[in-house]
Amino acid sequence: MESVLTPEFGLQVLKLLISIAVVLGLSLVAERLSTRTAGMLSGYPLGTAITLGFIGIEISPDFAGQSAVYTLAGFSSTLALGTGYWLGGRATGIRGVINGTLGGMLAWLVASLVLAQFNFTRVTGVLVTLAAIALCMRLYRNVPETPASKTPFSWITLMARAALAAGIVFSITALAHVLPPSWAGLVAAFPVTMYPLLVILHLTQGPSAVATVIKHYPAGLGSLLCYAVVVSLSYPTIGVALGTLLGFLVATAWLAVFIPLQRRLISRRTTQLQSS
Known part of the structure; x- marks a missing residue:
């Protein structure tokens, strides 16, 4: 028993539990509150925090901090995945999931291969993703709003969510051990929380x-950008725990300002449309 209950085993169990809790929580938001809120929260640093945090613990804070610089640009690949899924996953049922997944993964891979050819700084990484956000928000502007309906609890669905979330996180953190910081950062930007949510929904x-x-995901990416910038600066200096805490504080502060502002803009736009 002593040979099994090692610190490494405990770390993997912690990774599993956190991954499951995050994805299940986001799914419940989508089903019980709204898909718009879920889209916004998909851009909150949940999956990225898990992957960068465990990369920092398992490899080193310096490696994770360097990787976070490329994660900033890697969010463009995440947006490409969402667009590919949206374009490919128009059918219902498992056929739609397969087609959407193939379209999304192909778009993510192509975008990541292109990004891997460049040496990014914090500034250029942010600028690339800001341009991608603006492009996607324009592309999605006419996508209709569809509220989520409540679904009955299912143990099968619960286990599927858990397995998919854990599998993605474990794959990313394992790949980080054999990849350079540039590719580790790009992979860390993979939408750990959003992709399982898309499949489930x-x-x-x-x-x-x-x-x-997918329509509301780009609007939430500002908090992810804030988080990755803070992590890239703080992990090498103050460590993973404090760096993660500081990153969440900054990301939350950004959302606290952005969400009310966006609601005002939407309300004003709706009023103008109704009066015209």
Whole structure:
């Protein structure tokens, strides 16, 4: 028993539990509150925090900090995945999930291969993703809003969510051990929380709910950019624990300002449309 209950084993169990809790929580938000809120929270530093945090613990804070610089640009690949899924996953059921996944993964891979050819700084990484955000928000502007409907609890769905989330996190952190910081950072930007959410919603509520989440995902990426910038600066200097805490504080502060501002803009736009 002593040979099994090692610090490494405990670390892997912690990784598993955190991954499951994050994805399940986000799924419940989508099903019980709204797909718009879920789309926004998909851009909150949940999956990225898990992957960069465990990369910093398992490899080193310096390696994770260097990787976070490329994560800033890697969020563009995440946006490409969302667009590819949206374009490919128009059908319902498992066929839509497969087509959406193939389209999304192909778009993510192509975008990541292109980004890997460049040496990014914090400034250029942020600028690339800001340009991608603006492009996607314009592309999605006419996507209709579809509220999520409540679905009954299912142990099968619960286990599927858990397995998919844990599998993605374990794969990313394992790959980081054999990749350079540039590719580790790009992989760390993979949408650990959003992709399982898209699959779950697609199977339970159809492509319209998926499209709504994808539509609002770019608007939430500002907090992810804030988080990755803070982590890239703080991990090498104050360590993973304090760096993660500081990153969450800055990301949360950004959302606290951005979400009310966005609501005002949407309300004003709706009023103008109704009066015209």
